Every structure is written in C-alpha cells, then in structure tokens.
Amino acid sequence: MSRDTFAFTSASLRSLRLEQELQDWEDARRALAHRRAMTRRPLPAAPRLRHGNERIQTVRAPPPQIRCRDPAIHNTFMCGDMKRVYAVLKEPGMVNALMETAHEEMVWAPEMGMWTLSSKIKQTSPLRLAAGRGHSGCVEELLFRGAEVDADPGGRTALHDACSGGHNVCVRLLLDHGADPDLLAVDGNAPLHLCNAAETYQCAEHLVTSGALVNVAQRDSSLTPLHVACRRGLEDHVELFLSYGGDVTAQTQEGETPLNAACAGAERPADAGRFLRIVQKLLAAGADAQTAGRKKHTALHNACGNCCPRIVKLLLEHGARADIANCAGYTPMDCLLQVVEDYPDQQPEVVAQSLLNYGAQPPSPRMLKLCLLSPATLEVMLNCYAVIPACEEWLEDTPEELLKEHQSFFNAVRRMSGQPRSLQHLCRCALRRHLGSLCHFAVVQLNIPSTLKDYLLLHNDGQLR
Structure with missing residues (x-):
C-alpha cells in the first residue's frame, strides 16, 4: 500500500462526513451574519456643535472583564493569603475577574455514536472563592476595592456560598455592603434555603434581620426555608423562622407542608426528640394535622412510616385521621406494618395502640406476619379480633431464638387460633366497636379503675384471653 493512501473504514468516512457538515454549517452561519450586518440601518449622524466651544460628552466602554485560569491565583483567594491577595489586586481588574476552571469530562455524542472527551468550564469570582471558605479579611478587602457584591458567575453569588458554608461573618459583611438577601441562584435557591445545617443558624439570623423574605419559595419545588429546616430537624432555625412569620400552611409543588416535612425527616430514633419538639412548635403555630399532599399522604403516614410513637x-390528639388512605390505598396502619421489622425496638406496639384507639381499622389477618419480630405488636393486633385468625402458616417463619424468648405467648397463639375468646375480651371488642374513633377520649373519662382503662385501650399484659 502506498504511503500516500490510507484505509477508508466506515468510522473514518463517518468522521470525514461529520467534519464536512460542521464546516458547511459554519460557512452558512458566517454568511448569515454578514448579510445581517449589511442590512442594518446606518447609525445617526453625530451632533454638531452650535457655537464651536461646547464639548461632546464621550462615554467610554468598560474595560473587558479579565478571565483567569491560573490555579495559583485561585488558591490565593481560596486560602485567604492576604500577602498574595494584595499582590494579585495590584491589577485593578482582578477584583471582579472571572475565575475559570476547566474540567475534562466524558460526554455522549449522539451524532458520532461514541463517548468523547469534552472540556467543561466552571466559573466563579474572587469574592465567591473567599466568602465560600470564610476568609472575612479577604472578603472585606475585595468589597473595599469595589467587588460586585451580587455578581453571580457560575450561577451563585458570594452570599449563597457564605450561607452554604455557615460563615456568618462573611454573611454580615456582604449584607452590610448591599447584597440582595432574596436573590435566587441558578438552581432556584435563595440564601435562606442554603442555611440547612446547625452551624448556619447565625447566617439565617443575619438574613432575616436584614429583611430577607422568610417565606421565599424555591423556584422549581416551592420549598420554603421552613420546609428545609423542618426536614433537617433544625429546631433553632424553625423557631427563628416562625418568629419572623414563617407560614406553617405553605405547600410545595407536591403539596407537602412543613409539618409533613418534619414527620418525614424523623428517620433516626436518636433524633426523635428534636423532631417531636419541632412538631409541637408547628402545631402550636397553627399547622393542620389533617393536611395531605397531592398523593393524599399526610404527616401521620410519615410518622407511622418512621415509627415515632410520641x-x-x-x-392524633390534634385531629389527624387514623383511617385515611393515600392515593396508593395505604393507611397509617399499613405504613406502620411495613416498618415493624425495621424498628422492633422503637415501640411499634405503642404506635399500633394509638392508631387503634383513635379509629384505625384492624389490619387484614394476612398482614399479621409482618409483626413477627415484635411479639408485643402482634399481641396488640390479635386483641382487636373477636377470634384469633388462623396463623399456622406464618408462625412457621418466626425465628427460633424469638420463639424461645416468648415461648408462652406463641404457644397461646397456636392454642387459641380459630377458637372463641373469653367473654371479657368479647365485651371489650363490643365496647370499642361502639365507641369507634372516640374510644380513647371516652375511655379516659370513664370513672373506672386505671387497670380496666388500660385493658380497654389495648395495653399489653403479655397474655391472650
């Protein structure tokens, strides 16, 4: 084969064809730009001097913005090294320079049918670099030299970065120099939305005292700062936002309220106390426990799904309905049964008692097998039936160590399966059925011994009668 030829494979031909198409597109674009330039109207004539001694005011265009890709200069502002900062700022244009960082990423090119290496440019500013890392001295120097406080290269301002990092001194400096506390970033978040950790409390306090809208909505999801604080379990933030008029009835695009967000966020048992106090604050501020989202999912559904007894x-004491179903047909009781195995030590039996005492219907017998890892919960469920349903099949799945630990209880379940219960139990079932959703309120007011009240309200005693 000659040195001046090469093999024309399908890939090489496709590449040549794409290159030719790109070149044709560029030629057409240039021709269009030329035609537009030639058809523009001429500029008006310059004004003439009347007496010959006037001066025409000239307007000078601002100097072009400096673009800097030098990592050493970036690090100067990121580290807050004031000696080097002064050296860099000897060039006045560096105060508002556009800091660019190039990242090589693999992207899919559908027109070529392959992955290609593409260069992505990320932009920021000296003020953003310094504020995002809490270098207040550097921030103050940049502001003194005329840094644009609301400039948002890369889609965020320095105030967003300072709030995200919890740097309250920088937040105070930026606000004092006129930073807009309600400016939305390109992702739709206001600075208050980024105060989403415990260490950002002072940042949030500076913002609201400077007039930030406490009910500002995220552009896409309509989340408010109160939603974010409730979901993260930030008790101090919640109290701050409520004191400045936080709206407890605000709903997101999905219809979620701050109360629903708080109940959904209480996933870890260690955090249950914090979220309980937040729920108390929201209810005291007028939150409605019955409000459901677009999928008819209520705060009670979320609380049961996280197995939070208190x-x-x-x-329920504030009016939540124990028998309401979401759009998927799940009631709060169904949400509880699905997580009993995940929270056997989180008192799921107390949750079951509360639901049943406020009007929840007993679960289907085929769902009882979900309570095997919590015999106390199984006891509560079985005491809702006038006759213990057949249980031989699902009892076989009980772990051996659990059977040994609660041998007498499981023996009683097997023995009484399908058998009529005691007259005392039947009277309890009849009375509870008559009272319905008012069972808890009515029984508490009865003038009867406390032990009998506990019996009527399904408190555990480890026995089946």
Missing part, C-alpha cells in the same frame, strides 16, 4: 400520638 409524634403519632401528638398528631
């Missing part, structure tokens, strides 16, 4: 009881 929150569940509090919601």
Whole structure:
C-alpha cells in the first residue's frame, strides 16, 4: 500500500462526513451574519456643535472583564493569603475577574455514536472563592476595592456560598455592603434555603434581620426555608423562622407542608426528640394535622412510616385521621406494618395502640406476619379480633431464638387460633366497636379503675384471653 493512501473504514468516512457538515454549517452561519450586518440601518449622524466651544460628552466602554485560569491565583483567594491577595489586586481588574476552571469530562455524542472527551468550564469570582471558605479579611478587602457584591458567575453569588458554608461573618459583611438577601441562584435557591445545617443558624439570623423574605419559595419545588429546616430537624432555625412569620400552611409543588416535612425527616430514633419538639412548635403555630399532599399522604403516614410513637400520638390528639388512605390505598396502619421489622425496638406496639384507639381499622389477618419480630405488636393486633385468625402458616417463619424468648405467648397463639375468646375480651371488642374513633377520649373519662382503662385501650399484659 502506498504511503500516500490510507484505509477508508466506515468510522473514518463517518468522521470525514461529520467534519464536512460542521464546516458547511459554519460557512452558512458566517454568511448569515454578514448579510445581517449589511442590512442594518446606518447609525445617526453625530451632533454638531452650535457655537464651536461646547464639548461632546464621550462615554467610554468598560474595560473587558479579565478571565483567569491560573490555579495559583485561585488558591490565593481560596486560602485567604492576604500577602498574595494584595499582590494579585495590584491589577485593578482582578477584583471582579472571572475565575475559570476547566474540567475534562466524558460526554455522549449522539451524532458520532461514541463517548468523547469534552472540556467543561466552571466559573466563579474572587469574592465567591473567599466568602465560600470564610476568609472575612479577604472578603472585606475585595468589597473595599469595589467587588460586585451580587455578581453571580457560575450561577451563585458570594452570599449563597457564605450561607452554604455557615460563615456568618462573611454573611454580615456582604449584607452590610448591599447584597440582595432574596436573590435566587441558578438552581432556584435563595440564601435562606442554603442555611440547612446547625452551624448556619447565625447566617439565617443575619438574613432575616436584614429583611430577607422568610417565606421565599424555591423556584422549581416551592420549598420554603421552613420546609428545609423542618426536614433537617433544625429546631433553632424553625423557631427563628416562625418568629419572623414563617407560614406553617405553605405547600410545595407536591403539596407537602412543613409539618409533613418534619414527620418525614424523623428517620433516626436518636433524633426523635428534636423532631417531636419541632412538631409541637408547628402545631402550636397553627399547622393542620389533617393536611395531605397531592398523593393524599399526610404527616401521620410519615410518622407511622418512621415509627415515632410520641409524634403519632401528638398528631392524633390534634385531629389527624387514623383511617385515611393515600392515593396508593395505604393507611397509617399499613405504613406502620411495613416498618415493624425495621424498628422492633422503637415501640411499634405503642404506635399500633394509638392508631387503634383513635379509629384505625384492624389490619387484614394476612398482614399479621409482618409483626413477627415484635411479639408485643402482634399481641396488640390479635386483641382487636373477636377470634384469633388462623396463623399456622406464618408462625412457621418466626425465628427460633424469638420463639424461645416468648415461648408462652406463641404457644397461646397456636392454642387459641380459630377458637372463641373469653367473654371479657368479647365485651371489650363490643365496647370499642361502639365507641369507634372516640374510644380513647371516652375511655379516659370513664370513672373506672386505671387497670380496666388500660385493658380497654389495648395495653399489653403479655397474655391472650
């Protein structure tokens, strides 16, 4: 084969064809730009001097913005090294220079049918670099030299970065120099939305005292800062926002309220106390425990899904409906049964008692097998039936160590399966059925011994009668 030829494979031909198409497109674009330039109207004539001694005011265009890709200069502002900062700022244009960082990423090119290496440019500014890392001295120097406080290269301002990092001194400096506390970033977040950790409390306090809108909505999801604080369990933030008029009835695009967000965020048992106090604050501020989202999912559904006994009881006391179903047909009881295996030590039996005492219907017998890892919960469920349903099949799945630990209880379940219960139990079932959703309120007011009240309200005693 000659040195002046090469093999024309399908890939090489496709590449040549794409290159030719790109060149044709560029030629057409240039021709269009030329035609537009030639058809523009001429500029008006310059004004003439009347007496010959006037001066025409000239307007000078601002100097072009400096673009800097030098990592050493970037690090100067990121580290807050004031000696080097002074050296860099000897060039006045560096105060508002556009800091660019190039990242090589693999992207899919559908027109070529392959992955290609593409260069992505990320932009920021000296003020953003310094504020995002809490270098207040550097921030103050940049502001003194005329840095644009609301400049948002890369889609965020220095105030967003300072709030995200919890740097309250920088936040105060930026606000004092006129930073807009309600400016939305390109992702739709206001600075208050980024105060989403415990260490950002002072940042949030500076913002609201400077007039930031406490109910500002995220552009896409309509989340308010109160939603964010409730979901993260930030008790101090919640109290701050409520004191400045935070709206407890605000709903996101999905219809979620701050109360629903708080109940959904209480996932870890260690954080249950914090979220309980937040729920108390929201209810005291007028939150409605019955409000459901677009999918008819209520705060009670979320609290039961996280197995939070005290929150569940509090919601029921404030009017939450124990028998309401979401759009998927799940009731709060169904949400509880699905997580009993995940929270056997989180008192799921107390949640079950509260739901049943406030009007929840007993679960289907085929759902009882979900309570195997919590015999106390299984006891509460079985005491809702006038006759213990057949259980031989699902009892076989009980772990051996659990059977040994609760041998007498499981023996009683097997023995009484399908058998009529005691007259005392049948009277309890009849009375509870008559009272319905008012069972808890009515039984508490009865003038009867406390032990009998506990019996009527399904408190555990480890026995089946």
